[in-house]
Amino acid sequence: MATLNHHPFLSSKLHLTKAKPRPIGPTAVRMSLQETGPSLAVVGVTGAVGQEFLSVLADRDFPFRSIKMLASKRSSGRHLTFQGHDYTVEELTAESFEGVDIALFSAGGSISKEFGPIAVGKGTIVVDNSSAFRMDEKVPLVIPEVNPEAMDGIKVGIGKGALIANPNCSTIICLMAATPLHRRAKVLRMVVSTYQAASGAGAAAMEELELQTREVLEGKPPTCRIFNQQYAFNLFSHNAPVLSNGYNEEEMKLVKETRKIWNDMNVKVTATCIRVPVMRAHAESVNLQFESPLDEDTARDILKNAPGVVVIDDRASNRFPTPLEVSNKDDVAVGRIRRDVSQEGTYGLDIFVCGDQIRKGAALNAVQIAEMLL
Amino acid sequence: MATLNHHPFLSSKLHLTKAKPRPIGPTAVRMSLQETGPSLAVVGVTGAVGQEFLSVLADRDFPFRSIKMLASKRSSGRHLTFQGHDYTVEELTAESFEGVDIALFSAGGSISKEFGPIAVGKGTIVVDNSSAFRMDEKVPLVIPEVNPEAMDGIKVGIGKGALIANPNCSTIICLMAATPLHRRAKVLRMVVSTYQAASGAGAAAMEELELQTREVLEGKPPTCRIFNQQYAFNLFSHNAPVLSNGYNEEEMKLVKETRKIWNDMNVKVTATCIRVPVMRAHAESVNLQFESPLDEDTARDILKNAPGVVVIDDRASNRFPTPLEVSNKDDVAVGRIRRDVSQEGTYGLDIFVCGDQIRKGAALNAVQIAEMLL
Structure with missing residues (x-):
């Protein structure tokens, strides 16, 4: 896709290249949550929303100690630069969520249905952008400015996984x-x-x-x-x-x-x-x-x-x-x-x-x- | 404007060139209304709607014995081909409506306000596409499939001018x-x-x-x-x-x-x-x-x-x-x-x-x- 310079419809690359490098340790080094934030995973990182997850995390200086770039087998092995660091896109598997505190999902409903519960079983809190769980009575459907109370009691650090659904755009x-x-x-x-x-x-x-x-x-x-x-x-x-x-x-x-x-x-x-x-x-x-x-x-x-x-x-x-x-x-x-x-x-x-x-x-x-x- | 061949947004030229020539006498020859239909004028003939008036008249084999192509002074003198005949665009003036039975106006509200009443005074029935007279209580506002009764009594041949407003698109x-x-x-x-x-x-x-x-x-x-x-x-x-x-x-x-x-x-x-x-x-x-x-x-x-x-x-x-x-x-x-x-x-x-x-x-x-x- 040609770049539309005057009107960058797809902002992600722009944000990624302009984002200032931040001093983050390599993903293998795990420090305490208080010091450097949770470990993250982005599921569907090569898609439009996946790319925007990275852009928004960078813009908001979201604290994290590690971040996993996850996508389908087809996209695995691709390289991403994020905040001055190189990342390799990994294939999403049942093992991907080991040690992950928060996973941001945007890879379609069927991926969410399959891997969301697996991640929750590993203690991960899944924020899911698909429609898979939105109408599930047990899953909060949250717009932070509108109904933050719906996710009361769900926190990183209490050791329990959970699903939270992102409403439709x-x-x-x-x-x-x-x-x-x-x-x-x-x-x-x-x-x-x-x-x-x-x-x-x-x-x-x-x-x-x-x-x-x-x-x-x-x-x-x-x-x-x-x-x-x-x-x-x-x-x-x-x-x-x-x-x-x-x-x-x-x-x-x-x-x-x-x-x-x-x-x-x-x-x-x-x-x-x-x-x-x-x-x-x-x-x-x-x-x-x-x-x-x-x-x-x-x-x-x-x-x-x-x-x-x-x-x-x-x-x-x-x-x-x-x-x-x-x-x-x-x-x-x-x-x-x-x-x-x-x-x-x-x-x-x-x-x-x-x-x-x-x-x-x-x-x-x-x-x-x-x-x-x- | 380049021609968008696969998607001819502006149809007029297409219609005009493909329209079959019809045996119409020159505009100077006036025959009886019964034989060849009314004399027409198109006001604002060089605009998008003006061009479409011609296209629709041709498509529907609208009967007429003469047609005047009227526009602003700026466009006068331009040549148009319509149904195999050449026409010269004439400048719209107070004299334009002499002998005209029906005038189709689409040249903006101010032109309609100025020349509509003049045309009516000459016995012309004006069908006006502007908003100038739409809400005038004395002027019918007509969609033929919806409220044809609103123009009861207005006919070519009874010798009286009238205004009829075309509703907004x-x-x-x-x-x-x-x-x-x-x-x-x-x-x-x-x-x-x-x-x-x-x-x-x-x-x-x-x-x-x-x-x-x-x-x-x-x-x-x-x-x-x-x-x-x-x-x-x-x-x-x-x-x-x-x-x-x-x-x-x-x-x-x-x-x-x-x-x-x-x-x-x-x-x-x-x-x-x-x-x-x-x-x-x-x-x-x-x-x-x-x-x-x-x-x-x-x-x-x-x-x-x-x-x-x-x-x-x-x-x-x-x-x-x-x-x-x-x-x-x-x-x-x-x-x-x-x-x-x-x-x-x-x-x-x-x-x-x-x-x-x-x-x-x-x-x-x-x-x-x-x-x-x-």
Whole structure:
């Protein structure tokens, strides 16, 4: 994939090369946890989210005494430079988790289902970015700014393994904005329409979007390997399987994960999830109905003070959140905050939210969860 | 603008060159209306919609005895080939409408405001694609499949001029799908999120999207002339001015035009309008609340039988409407038809709609109105 210099969609390499070398001992040297932090493993390290795990760990100076780079057999043996040190990608096996305190998983649901419980059996705390365990009643589903209490009692150093699930990207980005408002006025119903980036389908999908765009501009037929139709200059209903109720799995994640994260089985959510030709940040149009009155100025103030949220809501100059603006950024951006003119007798707001799918939508949220384990 | 051979976003030239020559007399020869149809004028003929007027007139074998190609002074003198005949673009003046039966306007609101009444004064029936007269109580706002009765009594040949307004593209595309359902179960509330193409901002915006995309792929900073920010691989809140209630004008068109077209001042509508990097067809995610029960199978059947609507709703193969598929097509495509899981006690459906913005969203609808005048 050619490098898009002015618009580095894939940030990982950039971050990795610019990251300052830090004085970490070799992985074989194990010092005490208090001195140098936990031992880490990154599962699926060669993928888009895996690479972003490293980027976020470096950016946040996450303390660790060792880190294992794990991937499929196909990728094993590849070399990675991280914080000035060379690492060899190792094949993920049942033995990989020996002595690992925290493992960040992003290698797909089937890998999580197979190796997550093995890791937990070795005493590892697994932060899993797949959907494998999200709806498991015994597994906390956590956005640190929203429901940190869900992982109470899970800590590195108490010698017990555990699974913690990272919510789906669309859910995280939506709830980062909706939760502060929910706390004030209680959300009764949300109608969400998404504008989802290529990155949600992995690095190969981002490459396909770029390749297709070049092909279409050259008058060639677009190469369709990841998706079964043209993506360049087009959009389509999210590629997740469609269920018997007509919703696709991506949409039902928003419906079900919201209920679990808010611990509110009565909140009503509907979603329409659409893939748009944008590289790595999702946007969401969110219509909210509240139990209590909440005017738009109060909502804006609440959001301005919400952790991990930035308000971009300049009506005079028509400046609102865009995917490009939040790409490679930690904060979720919210704008278009306005009273819903279609609600009378109920209390409603419309908002528009953008967040980096790879970062807060995946890797950052997982690393924040890991930080809470320390 | 380079030609995108495999994906001719701008269809006009294609249509014009492939259109079969028809035996029409020179514009100076005026025969009886009954024999050869009305005399036409196209105002703004060099724009994206103006070009599409010609394309649609040719495709539909619209009868006429003469046609005037009108544009600004800047474009006058240019030559056009239409149905095998050469035409010279004439400068729009107050005298342009002498003897013209029907004028199709798409040259912006200020041109319509200035020249629309002049044309009407000459006995011309003006079909206006701008927003200038849409909310004027005396002017019918018409989608032929939806509210043909609004233009009862307006006919070519009765010697009187009149204004008829073409609704905004987003409204037309939304109501083509929503109206058949509204007739059955009465829509109480609609929540609309749009995915709007470059074409809505004109041919120059389409060229800018293409240029920017090339630039970004080459690592160059994108040229921003039409929009004040990067459009390639990005999306942003619609560029229409934002009003004091926080909605932009594009959104309020959906709110107000729906009420007028349905002649229902109580229907509740909210909209969030977003510009996506797609060339010429809009998509809309529409959440509907009905007064009466309407199950998804009945809704699908109703839509299958609705004129100007095609249902693409294949859950098993995840095939639903896309902007690319409806580009250069007349029909509005509807899919993702499903019962809204967030509505209990009310009757709700979610649908996803795509329609060609230049064609049914503008030129085709106007030509259909003109057909009803004959």
